[in-house]
Amino acid sequence: MDAVFSSFDEYLAAFGLTIGLFVVSGIASLVWGTILAVLRVGPVSVLNKAAAVYVALFRNTPLLMIFIFVFIAMPVLGYNFKFVEGFEIAGWNVSAFFFRACLALTLYTSAFVCEAMRSGVNAVPLGQAEAGRAIGFTFAQSMSLVILPQAARAVIPPMTSVLIALAKNTSVAAAFGLAEATATMRGFTNDNADQRIGIFLAFAIGYIVVVEVISLSSYLVERKVKVAR
Amino acid sequence: MRFIRTKAVVATAGLALALAACGDAGDDGGEAPEVEVADNAADEFDDGTAMKEFAESGEITIGVKYDQPGIGFKGATDDMPVGFDPEIGKILAADLGIAPEDITWKETISDNREPFLQEGEVDLVIASYSITDERRQVVGQAGPYYVTGQQLLVAADSDIESLEDVAGTEVCSVTGSTSLENIKAEGAKPRGFDTYSECVDQVLSGTVDAMTTDGAILLGYAAENPDELKVVVEPFSEERYGVGYSLDKPEMCEWIVDTLTEAQEEGTWDDAFAATLGQSGVETPEPPAMDECPAA
Numbered sequence: 001m002d003a004v005f006s007s008f009d010e011y012l013a014a015f016g017l018t019i020g021l022f023v024v025s026g027i028a029s030l031v032w033g034t035i036l037a038v039l040r041v042g043p044v045s046v047l048n049k050a051a052a053v054y055v056a057l058f059r060n061t062p063l064l065m066i067f068i069f070v071f072i073a074m075p076v077l078g079y080n081f082k083f084v085e086g087f088e089i090a091g092w093n094v095s096a097f098f099f100r101a102c103l104a105l106t107l108y109t110s111a112f113v114c115e116a117m118r119s120g121v122n123a124v125p126l127g128q129a130e131a132g133r134a135i136g137f138t139f140a141q142s143m144s145l146v147i148l149p150q151a152a153r154a155v156i157p158p159m160t161s162v163l164i165a166l167a168k169n170t171s172v173a174a175a176f177g178l179a180e181a182t183a184t185m186r187g188f189t190n191d192n193a194d195q196r197i198g199i200f201l202a203f204a205i206g207y208i209v210v211v212e213v214i215s216l217s218s219y220l221v222e223r224k225v226k227v228a229r
Numbered sequence: 230m231r232f233i234r235t236k237a238v239v240a241t242a243g244l245a246l247a248l249a250a251c252g253d254a255g256d257d258g259g260e261a262p263e264v265e266v267a268d269n270a271a272d273e274f275d276d277g278t279a280m281k282e283f284a285e286s287g288e289i290t291i292g293v294k295y296d297q298p299g300i301g302f303k304g305a306t307d308d309m310p311v312g313f314d315p316e317i318g319k320i321l322a323a324d325l326g327i328a329p330e331d332i333t334w335k336e337t338i339s340d341n342r343e344p345f346l347q348e349g350e351v352d353l354v355i356a357s358y359s360i361t362d363e364r365r366q367v368v369g370q371a372g373p374y375y376v377t378g379q380q381l382l383v384a385a386d387s388d389i390e391s392l393e394d395v396a397g398t399e400v401c402s403v404t405g406s407t408s409l410e411n412i413k414a415e416g417a418k419p420r421g422f423d424t425y426s427e428c429v430d431q432v433l434s435g436t437v438d439a440m441t442t443d444g445a446i447l448l449g450y451a452a453e454n455p456d457e458l459k460v461v462v463e464p465f466s467e468e469r470y471g472v473g474y475s476l477d478k479p480e481m482c483e484w485i486v487d488t489l490t491e492a493q494e495e496g497t498w499d500d501a502f503a504a505t506l507g508q509s510g511v512e513t514p515e516p517p518a519m520d521e522c523p524a525a
Contacts, residue, residue: 072427075434082436096436097399097420174404175427177420177437186340186405186421193343194366 001198003188014184015206020098021170021180022210025105026163032106033113038143040114041121051114058111063104063172070104071176101173109166116158120151153225160218164211181206262500264319270326279478283352284325291318292337292351292473296424299449299506300357303336310334313445314355316501317374317472317489321353324488339406343368346475353485354473357443359407360520369478369523371485372471374498376517378464379408380444382451384432385459389439392462398438401428408442411466425450433457443468445506452508469517482522490519 004011039051058066074080084099124147132142174183185203189196267273271284283289293314294301303310309329319329337345337356345351346368360370381400383389389398396416402409404421413419420437422428429450431437440447444464451458472489474481492498493516502513 071436072430072434075431075436080434080436095418174421175423177399177401177422177431179419179421183404183421187410188405190339190405190407191363191410193361193364193368196343196367 001195001202003192003195004199004202007188010184011202011206014179014181015210017178017180018167018170019210021101021105021173021178022163022167024098025102025109025170026166028102028106029109029113029162029166030159033110034117034148036110036114037117037121038148040118042143043139055111055114058107059115061108063108063169066108067101067104067172067176070100070107074100097177101170101176101178105166105169105173108169109162112162112165113159116155116162117148117151119158120153120155121147123154124150156218156222156225160215163218164214167210167214168207262316262497262504264323264329264497266323266328267326270324274484278480279352280325280481280484283327287327287331288333289322289325289327289331289353290333290335290351291315291322292335292342292345292354292356293318294338294356295336296426297357297446297449298453299508300443300446301355302449303334311505313375313501313505314357314470316505318353318355320492320497320501321355321472321485321488324484339403342473346473349475352474353481356473357446357468358471358473359468360471364473367476369474369476369482370471371474371482371522372489372519373469373517374472374489374519375445375470376514377443377445377468377470379411379441379466379468380447380460380464381462382429382432382440382447382458382460383438384435385457387438387459387461390461392465395439399436400439400441401431401437402441403428406442407468408466412441429454429458445511448506448511471520479523486519486522 036051036054039047040055042048081096081099081103084094085096087094128146128150129142132146137145170180171182173180174186179187181203185199188199188203192199271281274281274284293310293312295303295310297312299312301310301312301314309315315334318332318334322329322332335345335351337351337354339356342354342356342358343364346354354368358364358370360373364370381389381392381395389395392415395412398417399420400412400417401420401422402412403425404423406421409419409421417439420428420431422431425440425442425446428437428440432440433454440450444460447460451460472485474485489498492501498516499513507513
């Protein structure tokens with residue numbers, strides 16, 4: 001593991017990028033996936049079907065193929081997202097590569113978020129929605145004030161699994177121009193063929209720590225918001 | 230994967246056309262040179278050596294790359310890999326009395342070369358395998374049989390002319406490769422991809438500014454797309470390609486060095502070069518002198 005300890009800043013930077021990919025595409029997936037779930041249970045038939053097609057399409061396609069589409073096919077078609085490099089957020093420029101990786105991860109993960117969220121909506125007793133309608137709530141109001149808050153509490157364990165899968169799926173970006181943990185590990189082993197096992201362990205432990213932090217925080221949230229039955 | 234496979238087929242067809250074109254021009258290069266397979270090779274070697282075993286069994290497994298035109302390339306529909314590395318493999322196998330069609334080729338990528346040798350998955354690795362001290366701790370590397378250096382492949386209308394121009398640009402290569410580390414040291418943003426062909430696509434579509442790796446590989450890609458791509462910058466590193474073997478069979482080093490030295494003297498090395506890397510227009514260089522083998 002000497003190779004890792006002697007350039008520990010590179011190790012940390014690699015996991016920093018992994019966590020960056022996870023956080024940005026995690027938030028984006030939760031938002032977009034929830035919107036999709038609302039569309040799927042909503043009253044508008046055409047949106048309903050569109051969301052169902054989206055889920056079927058992206059949930060059934062391997063993540064690697066979505067990456068290939070975003071990184072190799074889309075630039076050929078003229079969509080390379082270079083324009084995001086013009087924006088500056090708090091003195092930090094988003095690279096087009098980071099944007100594309102988050103896009104691919106979000107397209108994929110939001111399909112799973114949608115289905116987890118929908119199972120949560122189904123878990124909310126029908127009477128809750130009827131009660132909301134009885135006091136004159138619109139669909140948007142009863143969704144945002146009554147149903148989604150209860151659904152979100154019910155889906156914490158399956159949503160955690162979706163997020164853990166996302167954290168590990170960020171490693172696909174290693175093959176698409178991002179120096180995240182897996183790509184950096186391959187750089188390390190290439191330079192230090194004699195320390196292969198130590199390097200592998202160091203990076204495996206890094207992933208375990210990241211995933212443990214996610215599952216621990218989900219456990220704490222779950223305990224806090226658990227519905228008393 | 231449909232997309233990639235189609236591209237591979239197109240690339241292969243392109244290569245085949247390029248080779249056919251050379252034939253039309255009355256140039257007999259492009260055809261794989263014939264290697265003379267040794268008769269009764271088994272008698273040449275001492276009992277108990279790895280070479281004796283290979284010669285007696287008539288089988289050898291060689292790891293080469295499949296995605297580096299000129300060096301080691303195999304299209305989806307090809308039976309055998311072509312390139313300078315497979316030619317070197319044929320020369321070595323011929324000395325053991327093994328004909329080219331009896332060699333078992335196995336694709337190796339940069340990451341699995343040491344494990345493949347250590348586990349006996351392959352007997353030799355000839356896969357643009359640069360000799361380094363760290364690698365020599367875990368596997369044997371005999372050679373070098375070829376010396377090249379890192380260069381840049383850019384779009385034909387690119388502004389990048391010297392190594393100073395890469396600072397701040399995005400440059401791709403294969404994930405985890407030494408080339409990527411070297412270009413990072415020059416101030417470029419490194420972009421690692423799984424294969425060289427994906428990296429070339431990034432240059433062609435304009436998502437990255439340049440691709441970097443050994444000049445020999447870049448020339449192969451530039452030759453496939455001469456209107457859109459060009460190779461710039463003098464080589465700025467030294468990569469010494471060696472033949473990898475298992476440290477369990479240290480006797481192989483002497484044999485590899487002797488066989489390759491003989492090939493250099495007899496001109497089969499030159500023929501192999503002219504038929505492969507030479508196709509991209511580079512002159513056949515002076516063959517490099519081999520390192521001494523470690524005392525077994």
